Amino acid sequence: xxxxxxxxxxxxxxxxxxxxxxxxxxxxxxxxxxxxxxxxxxxxxxxxxxxxxxxxxxxxxxxxxxxxxxxxxxxxxxxxxxxxxxxxxxxxxxxxxxxxxxxxxxxxxxxxxxxxxxxxxxxxxxxxxxxxxxxxxxxxxxxxxxxxxxxxxxxxxxxxxxxxxxxxxxxxxxxxxxxxxxxxxxxxxxxxxxxxxxxxxxxxxxxxxxxxxxxxxxxxxxxxxxxxxxxxxxxxxxxxxxxxxxxxxxxxxxxxxxxxxxxxxxxxxxxxxxxxxx
Ligand code: G
Ligand code: MN
Numbered sequence: 130x131x132x133x134x135x136x137x138x139x140x141x142x143x144x145x146x147x148x149x150x151x152x153x154x155x156x157x158x159x160x161x162x163x164x165x166x167x168x169x170x171x172x173x174x175x176x177x178x179x180x181x182x183x184x185x186x187x188x189x190x191x192x193x194x195x196x197x198x199x200x201x202x203x204x205x206x207x208x209x210x211x212x213x214x215x216x217x218x219x220x221x222x223x224x225x226x227x228x229x230x231x232x233x234x235x236x237x238x239x240x241x242x243x244x245x246x247x248x249x250x251x252x253x254x255x256x257x258x259x260x261x262x263x264x265x266x267x268x269x270x271x272x273x274x275x276x277x278x279x280x281x282x283x284x285x286x287x288x289x290x291x292x293x294x295x296x297x298x299x300x301x302x303x304x305x306x307x308x309x310x311x312x313x314x315x316x317x318x319x320x321x322x323x324x325x326x327x328x329x330x331x332x333x334x335x336x337x338x339x340x341x342x343x344x345x346x347x348x349x350x351x352x353x354x355x356x357x358x359x360x361x362x363x364x365x366x367x368x369x370x371x372x373x374x375x376x377x378x379x380x381x382x383x384x385x386x387x388x389x390x391x392x393x394x395x396x397x398x399x400x401x402x403x404x405x406x407x
Contacts, residue, residue, distance in 0.1 A: 131175070131191030135201060139176040142208050143375035144169040147226065147346055147368045148390055150360055165390025167366060168224025170261070171209040172375045173201075192230050199242070202233035206246040212378050214253040221385060226259040226289060231266035235273050240280050247284065255285030259310060262288065264296035267306060275306055282307045289346070294334060303337070311338045315349025315369070322354050335364040356393055 134140055147167045173192075175183040191197050205227055213225035233239055247255055260281060267274040278288050289310035293299055294317055303311070313334050320327045331347065338345035347359050350369030359367060371393070373384060 131188045131194070131201075132197060134175045134177075134188075135197065135204070140201065140204065141174050141176060142171045142205065142212065142378065143174050143182075144171055144212075144378055144381055145368060145375040146373050146384070146388070147224070147366060148372050148388075150356060150365045150367060150390055150394060164385075164388060166223065166385060166388060168226060168257070168259070169381065170226040170228075170368065170375075171205065171212075172228070173205060174375075193232050195232070198230050198232035199236050199238065202230055202236075202239075203242050203246070206242060207249070210246050210250040210253055210258070213257065214250040216381070217253055217257070219382070221382070222257070224257050224259055224287070225253070226261055228261045228291065229266075231263070231269055234262060234266045234277055235270050239277060243281065243284065243286070256287070258285075259287035259289050261291040261312065263291045264298060264302060267302055268296070268298065271305075278307050294330065303341075308343060310344045310346060310366075312346045312348055312368075313364075318347045318349045318355065318359075318369075319351070321358055322352075328358070331359070331364070332362050335359075335362045339363055353393060 131140075146169055148165050149167050150165070173185055175188055177183050177187075185192060192201060209225050209227045213223065216223050229239075233242075236242075247253075247258075262274070262278070281288060287309045288307055289312050290299070290302060290306070290308045291312045292314045293303075293311045295314045296302075311334060313331055317327050317330050317334075321331050322328075335345050344366055345364050346366040346368055347355075347364050348368050350356060350359065350367040350371045352371060355369070356367060356371060359365075372388070376384060
């Protein structure tokens with residue numbers, strides 16, 4: 130099914146914004162470009178003739194298939210860098226984040242694929258690109274993953290540890306792998322308003338990230354209450370339905386025009402009773 134979709138060009142990229150809630154009031158912390166938008170995470174979707182737009186859960190095994198993983202990975206690199214380069218030319222200095230499958234990251238050709246994709250898009254600086262990796266690749270082959278990620282950093286690319294906290298070795302990978310961003314998995318963020326354990330876990334990850342000088346992005350931010358509580362934890366980069374669901378590239382310029390983080394920051398409600406603050 131996936132190979133057919135790939136060959137028929139029915140694999141497409143959706144884009145979900147990552148925003149910064151810093152309002153520029155603190156010294157030295159200017160407002161992020163594009164009125165608080167840091168960039169976009171590219172998310173793959175399949176256009177299915179009967180079932181409509183499908184998320185990667187419907188074809189996850191194909192993304193890790195020995196014959197397809199690299200081909201789809203190269204398609205994603207080129208599609209996202211083409212789009213990012215276009216937005217930069219249009220005057221939107223957005224960071225482009227892309228998910229890299231474990232199989233592609235560990236493929237001996239991955240670095241060549243990455244170099245070729247960057248060279249084909251000279252108007253997009255590597256520093257504006259971020260690759261998101263989960264624990265799967267380092268779990269399968271730690272030395273190769275570590276060496277490849279170091280080489281990516283040397284190319285100028287940012288590295289994000291995705292779904293952080295869900296694996297069994299998150300902290301050890303944080304210690305040993307190069308990374309500039311931690312993406313706190315949405316399973317921890319979802320219930321921070323009601324579950325003190327989730328609140329404590331997100332507080333711990335955020336404190337650790339801030340002490341290490343890493344950017345921390347909370348995923349799955351769905352309400353202003355989440356936004357407000359995350360800000361008290363000193364977590365300022367967020368992604369989730371509160372701001373936007375993933376959208377087709379064509380909708381991004383219009384969304385950027387209408388988005389202003391101040392509408393969220395100025396619209397805060399009292400925090401629920403009994404929540405501990407740090
Ligand atoms: O694996 P990763 O963390 O990159 O997954 C991102 C997925 O989560 C996307 O497919 C996206 O549709 C979904 N998603 C993004 N924001 C939210 C949110 O606020 N709530 C929920 N339930 N899902 C989200
Ligand atoms: Mn991701």
